[in-house]
Amino acid sequence: MLIERDANGDFILDSSELAERFGLSLADLRRHMRHGAVVSSVEIGTAEHAGTKRVSLRLGNRLWRAVLNDQNEVQHEEMSVIRPNSPGRRLR
Template sequence: MLIERDSNGDFILESAELAKRFGLSLADLRRHMRHGSVVSSVEIGTAEHEGTKRVSLRLGNRLWRAVLNDENEVQQEQMTVLRGKTSGGHPR
């Protein structure tokens, strides 16, 4: 997957590739993005992980993560299906 950075340093991911990873059509992924259903985060590696970044995208109970090297190349990635309550709060 091609991951680039824009002039602000934000990560740019290929939408068609993400749609495949989530098992969606490109149109469905874009609809989820417009509705704010896709949540993303980036963690910067420190200490022994210096120079790496972990990009995470969550949609419902699915979480895709990729570890990038210092040249923003994907070194590893995984899709996880989260179990249990996914919207926060306390279990009953």
């Protein structure tokens, strides 16, 4: 997947490739994006991870993550399904 940066430093990802990763049509992904259902974040690596970035996109219970090198090339990517009781919620 090609990941670019715009003049403001924001990451630009190919919508059709993202739709494929999420198993959606491009129209469905864009609909989810218009409704604010796709949440993204970028983490900047420090210490031994300096020069890397992790881009994450979440839609419902699906989470796609990619680790980028200092040239913004994807070094590793994964799609996972988040269980309802995962991160942030404890069972008693």
